[in-house]
């Protein structure tokens with residue numbers, strides 16, 4: 031086939047999946063040709079009227095059709111052309127279906143036209159992206175489109191309509207991805223069953239993703255793949271071979287171009303921006319008003335009317351929450367009027383100024399002489415429920431103002447003395463605190479979906495302030511009070527300002543001045559640290575919260591949890607993650623330098639244990655070595671009950687933290703809960719400071735890479751999944767290898783303590799007598815067979831010589847095999863990266879580096895794998911910059927060396943290509959690290975292990 035024909039055919043294929051057209055660069059990547067070469071061919075096709083150009087950056091190309099030929103003429107005439115499909119132009123019949131959407135004759139008409147065109151576009155519709163401020167009607171429109179699709183027979187009548195708000199799980203990308211794409215058993219600790227996701231449920235129907243910009247980059251990448259190929263994979267699966275035919279509608283309140291990955295953004299062929307209420311005409315606003323009043327009236331079943339001034343106020347007031355707010359403000363006004371109708375036994379419902387929510391009320395003509403504060407207490411009780419789905423954290427928190435106002439009115443009716451009234455109102459606040467505490471308990475118990483309620487920054491400011499203020503207060507502030515305060519402040523911040531102003535806080539002067547002062551100091555700190563402005567009455571309420579005594583037993587002590595691990599930051603980072611998840615510093619951590627003498631460690635841990643114990647004992651979560659046996663001696667020396675769990679992992683820390691927050695949990699129940707989260711091979715850990723058997727007898731496979739966080743962790747979970755069922759006794763442990771010396775004190779230590787059967791990874795460590803399997807080899811059938819043989823032979827009874835023989839078996843590899851091997855290898859290990867795309871990019875851009883560095887195939891293959899896994903981890907957003915930077919800076923020798931400029935430059939170029947291809951950013955220093963790693967000669971034995979545990 032002629033090259034030009036080949037280019038044309040490829041263009042047709044690509045544009046079938048991407049009706050917006052493709053750029054010369056994209057084509058070049060697929061055809062393995064230079065962009066400029068492809069561009070030449072494409073322009074020839076344009077000249078031959080086989081293709082058309084879509085102006086923009088980059089210029090895109092489409093195969094010519096009768097329809098877009100006209101566009102081409104337009105382009106030639108100099109006017110821009112829309113790349114949006116407008117193939118269906120007559121929807122007049124369908125518009126009837128939208129009769130209950132106000133605006134179809136005005137602001138929404140062109141949008142609906144385009145949305146319908148996309149929905150009907152053969153064969154399976156086009157993805158639609160809706161953007162606009164909150165409350166403009168994105169969800170509403172999506173729902174209408176679904177109804178139309180089912181009624182028009184585009185979708186089956188029972189086709190699913192699945193709605194998912196990505197913001198709900200945004201703080202936990204793993205959970206979010208699991209919800210959306212499903213989970214493969216064993217994908218992470220706790221994933222005990224296969225679980226299908228929403229994509230699966232939406233198969234054959236519509237998936238509506240609200241707040242789509244909250245999807246992590248990896249999720250956006252997967253979604254792109256789903257739109258592009260109709261294929262996806264569950265979390266924990268290695269290949270994208272699940273299929274789903276889903277019509278996607280995404281919605282976002284952000285500017286989509288900035289908030290979405292460019293790849294995903296471009297993939298939405300139809301992007302519709304819904305106008306805010308303030309940009310809609312008066313007629314349209316009036317129609318909306320009539321529409322909502324009419325609906326309320328129907329629901330009441332009683333004649334409903336509104337005074338003209340109120341109607342004017344609804345038509346003119348500032349309504350930042352758009353149609354959603356207008357709707358809920360109308361509901362509030364109607365509900366208040368309806369309540370009055372019930373109390374006064376009127377035969378109709380009339381909406382009066384006193385019924386209006388505050389922002390509407392303020393828009394009344396001055397002559398009304400009304401003031402929001404004149405509102406009756408009954409009406410405010412309706413307002414107490416947040417009507418607007420402005421939602422998120424804080425929406426479940428009760429409204430103390432409404433309750434105080436109600437109570438005050440009732441007490442005043444009874445003629446209560448001011449002093450008694452003050453006591454009663456204090457009780458209301460105490461109850462409110464209790465409600466908040468109960469809410470926080472529930473949040474914690476319902477982890478992980480809801481625990482995010484408390485923002486870590488807020489909690490940590492409050493915690494800091496409490497520590498500072500406690501010595502001055504009659505009793506230290508409890509964690510419950512702080513939690514309650516955090517919840518209250520959050521709910522205050524999230525509630526529209528107007529909501530609280532009508533309910534005035536009663537006179538709270540009875541509170542001791544010391545608490546008032548403390549509240550003022552807290553409010554100043556909040557202003558300084560977080561720019562939170564607490565109005566005067568909030569400060570009063572804060573003072574009451576600080577002064578209130580919770581009826582919950584305050585004297586019950588909590589179990590303390592201390593994490594101690596080897597290495598520069600593992601313990602601290604697990605504690606940080608947990609504390610931020612739980613919103614309170616519940617976990618303490620000690621990072622133990624590898625060369626720190628055991629006696630010093632013991633001393634530090636003992637000091638910390640004494641400091642932390644509240645009387646309920648301490649749970650020690652440790653990794654390995656002498657730490658696992660320390661508990662018993664510590665318990666004796668400090669006279670404090672201690673339980674120890676070894677092989678600590680993040681789920682264990684989170685679970686321990688969660689359980690320890692509740693004083694009703696004693697040491698054993700906290701330890702038991704955490705133990706359940708341990709990896710299966712590690713549950714045989716320790717308890718009560720005892721190890722059950724000599725750990726040296728345990729078989730172990732170490733997975734290694736240069737960070738100990740990337741390929742090593744991925745391989746670790748792969749091995750767990752594939753080997754541990756048959757070999758449940760085998761421990762698997764990820765380890766970081768020093769890039770320069772290729773040694774690892776931890777690996778040496780593991781070798782001493784265990785029967786180290788094999789090391790698997792992307793960099794061969796300097797370790798004698800242990801077979802090394804490169805990652806790519808492991809993922810070949812031969813590699814698995816070899817590891818299996820090692821496992822068989824390492825069973826007691828086999829002699830070691832056979833194992834050594836196996837150690838020297840190596841499969842040869844050639845440059846030509848690298849892409850296939852790496853693609854297979856990555857397909858087995860990565861979760862978010864498209865291995866084929868990665869390998870294509872590497873294949874294209876690696877040759878200059880290969881030449882400059884005279885790499886051998888083995889070495890190059892290791893670098894591909896390393897980079898592939900790293901890219902995947904970045905896509906998952908789990909490889910945080912600080913992990914890399916702390917590791918790199920910890921490695922001083924490494925830093926003192928400088929790679930050759932041209933090598934550094936070549937790596938920078940390659941990373942740039944990967945960044946553009948996968949829309950991500952590599953951490954600073956990555957090019958430097960790769961340059962050093964790839965140019966160094968293997969240096970043997972220059973690092974003396976100094977592990978003294």
Ligand SMILES: Nc1ncnc2c1ncn2[C@@H]1O[C@H](COP(=O)(O)OP(=O)(O)OP(=O)(O)O)[C@@H](O)[C@H]1O
Nearest residue numbers: 130131132133163164165166167168169170353354
């Ligand atoms: N054109 C319309 N006609 C009638 N009702 C509408 C219209 N647009 C929106 N609404 C109503 O307004 C409310 C808010 O709309 P919707 O929830 O769809 O907004 P949204 O843009 O998705 O908001 P958010 O971004 O906050 O989710 C809905 O309850 C819906 O009933």
